[in-house]
Amino acid sequence: PLVDCAGRVFAVLTGRPRDKSFDRNCETAYDSMSSELRNFKLKESERAHRRGDFPAFAVGVSYGNGQMEPSRLAAGENGPNAEALNRLLASQPIQRLAAYGDSAFQLWAPKLHSYYHDHVEQMYQALPSLRRNFSRSVFPCATFNFGLNACCFKHRDTQNLAFGWCSITALGRFDHTKGGHLVLWDAKLIVEFPPHSTILIPSSTVLHSNIEVRSSEERASVTQYCSGGIFRWVSNRFQTQAKFRRTDFKAYNQIVAERREGWIKGLAMYSTLNELTAGLST
Numbered sequence: 394p395l396v397d398c399a400g401r402v403f404a405v406l407t408g409r410p411r412d413k414s415f416d417r418n419c420e421t422a423y424d425s426m427s428s429e430l431r432n433f434k435l436k437e438s439e440r441a442h443r444r445g446d447f448p449a450f451a452v453g454v455s456y457g458n459g460q461m462e463p464s465r466l467a468a469g470e471n472g473p474n475a476e477a478l479n480r481l482l483a484s485q486p487i488q489r490l491a492a493y494g495d496s497a498f499q500l501w502a503p504k505l506h507s508y509y510h511d512h513v514e515q516m517y518q519a520l521p522s523l524r525r526n527f528s529r530s531v532f533p534c535a536t537f538n539f540g541l542n543a544c545c546f547k548h549r550d551t552q553n554l555a556f557g558w559c560s561i562t563a564l565g566r567f568d569h570t571k572g573g574h575l576v577l578w579d580a581k582l583i584v585e586f587p588p589h590s591t592i593l594i595p596s597s598t599v600l601h602s603n604i605e606v607r608s609s610e611e612r613a614s615v616t617q618y619c620s621g622g623i624f625r626w627v628s629n630r631f632q633t634q635a636k637f638r639r640t641d642f643k644a645y646n647q648i649v650a651e652r653r654e655g656w657i658k659g660l661a662m663y664s665t666l667n668e669l670t671a672g673l674s675t
Contacts, residue, residue: 394501394666395580401663404558404577404594406584407497415489419589422486423540423564426613429477430539445603447543452478453526453534454516456622457552461633463516463623465524466534481537482526487615492529494560494591494617499531501593501669502558505662506531509557509619512627519631532560532617540565540613544603547578552620553597556659559618562591567610574604588612597621 395404409415430448439448452469456462469478481487499506509531516533517523526535538545543565553559567573569587576583578600586592586603594601596618606612628648629637638645651658 395577395582396666397663400665400667401660402501402666402669403663404580404599405497405501405592407501407591407593409589409591410493415493416589418486418489419562419564422484422490422615423566423588423611423613425481425484425486426537426539426564427611429474429481432477434473443546444548445538445543445545447541448539449536449543450474450478450539451534451536452482453532454523454623455534455552455620456626457620460622462631463520463523463533463620463626478537482535488527488529490562490591490615491527491532491535491560491617494562494593495527495530495532497591498558498560498593502662502664503669504664505556505558508662512624513619515627515631516623519627527617530617531619533619533623534617536616536618538614538616540611542606542608542611543613544573544605545601547576547600547602549598549600550596550618552622553618554621554624555597556595556656556662557597557619557621558593559596559616560591560593561596562615563588563612564614565606565610565612567606567612572604572606572610573612576602576604578602 394402397403435448442449450468451466453466454463455466469475513531513533526533550559563573563586565588567588569585573586574583575586575592
């Protein structure tokens, strides 16, 4: 774990399960992504974007950009590659690595994970027609970053919950001592990031990027996260900010006032190592 000056865990290099079948699982996941990509219909704008020069597709539930309520992103619903993306989502290897990312999140940030679970479940109860990406993950959205060299430029994922975490799982075949590192610019750290490993970071807040792998190697990744807008929509009593303001101005002002202290509430959901180990016997 990485801890801040107050001893709070703010990121975790979780590694991977000590189970050889998990490595085989991740190899299959990568091969499936590579196989599906060969049949993708890609626009030029989809071959490169602000995060890097590689194809990337977000699938799942999000909220923002003028939406009236959370909905599933178009790429996985009616886009030209929707069937392939949904095959990947439904595949056992992808489901398993998603479940591992969620379990690591719950282990290292139980209060924050509970906050996600409460809000995301309220969203699904309010909108029962929404389909989940994964049966065992609290994250409602995921991005497939396809190879051959999926290495991100320096960026922040500012649409995600400001104090929230995202799960990043590296896939492919590369020497992690030579490339594929995760760079956490604000923490001034360069971290080796082996294939099949998962790292949890507050991607909306911490500036991050990757180092490229060598030309003879291949790298992809799968990320899981939640839009900050979903939390706002739920706290706005399942409506837009504008509608909430019109229908209950007093309650709206109270919520807005509480959000000014949101960073304090967010930090309080980060656990210290002492808290995480308090119940362990010596």
